[in-house]
Amino acid sequence: MKHLNITLAGLLALLVINTAFAGDPTAGKEKSAACAACHGADGNATTPNFPILAGQYEDYLLQALKEYKSGARTNPIMVAQVAALSDVDMENLAAYFAEQKGLIAIDIE
Numbered sequence: 001m002k003h004l005n006i007t008l009a010g011l012l013a014l015l016v017i018n019t020a021f022a023g024d025p026t027a028g029k030e031k032s033a034a035c036a037a038c039h040g041a042d043g044n045a046t047t048p049n050f051p052i053l054a055g056q057y058e059d060y061l062l063q064a065l066k067e068y069k070s071g072a073r074t075n076p077i078m079v080a081q082v083a084a085l086s087d088v089d090m091e092n093l094a095a096y097f098a099e100q101k102g103l104i105a106i107d108i109e
Contacts, residue, residue, distance in 0.1 A: 023058065023088075028096025031089055034081060035097075043097040055102030061094035 032041075035053070039045045043054030053061060067073040069082040069090070082090070 023062070023091030023093070023095030025092070025096040025099045027088075028092035028094070031085075031093055032096055035093070038077070039097075042100045044100070044103050052102055053097040054100035056098060058094045058098035061097055062090055065090040065094065 032043075035043075038050040039053050043052060043056075045052050064073065065082055065085065066087075068075065068078040069085065071079070085093070
């Protein structure tokens with residue numbers, strides 16, 4: 001029984017951690033207007049010069065935004081775009097684009 005309690009406690013902790021950092025896709029969509037010029041309204045860029053954001057992992061997108069803001073990633077356009085974003089804005093944008101369907105979708109069953 002002790003093993004079961006540890007497992008349940010661990011699962012509960014993961015659930016709390018995952019929901020604590022989850023962004024709001026609806027708020028992200030509202031904030032995404034500036035992103036659409038390069039990445040497309042739904043995150044599916046139409047030119048190969050800009051990355052497709054749709055369907056990427058939320059934590060990856062959030063990490064990338066934070067790295068642009070901190071200067072760990074350097075791109076003059078992106079650095080300017082994230083300068084005024086709060087942590088919550090970045091979480092919401094990451095949630096919105098992660099929720100979108102990418103142009104290339106692979107179903108693994």
